[in-house]
Amino acid sequence: MKHSNEAVFDRDDLMERVGDDASLIAMIASSYLEDLPDQWLALQNALQDNDYTRIAAAAHQIRGASGNVGGKALSCLCKEIELTALAKNSTQLQWLAGLLDNEVIALRQQLENEI
Secondary structure: OOOOOOOOOOHHHHHHHHOOOHHHHHHHHHHHHHHHHHHHHHHHHHHHHOOHHHHHHHHHHHHHHHHHOOOHHHHHHHHHHHHHHHOOOHHHHHHHHHHHHHHHHHHHHHHHOOO
């Protein structure tokens, strides 16, 4: 189930940001992939604890990092999670959280191709 019409990975956007430097894209992608597991774990733990403040903070962190690497779909989903956590809407939050795994896997696969 897809959450938005955003691209999983917008390589053109990232290329524009880094001046068409493929080696810089590889470095950025590698750094993102190195940091993502800890960010992901923080979000998963916050979701498990139903801690809205931590959920919003973790989602915000993943949102920004994903957006910076061209991960538009995951960034968009994390924005929705962040706003939903701030609104304390547990039903909507559970639905959105169920979409996370697929978006993270899809972006990770796309970025691994860039390294």
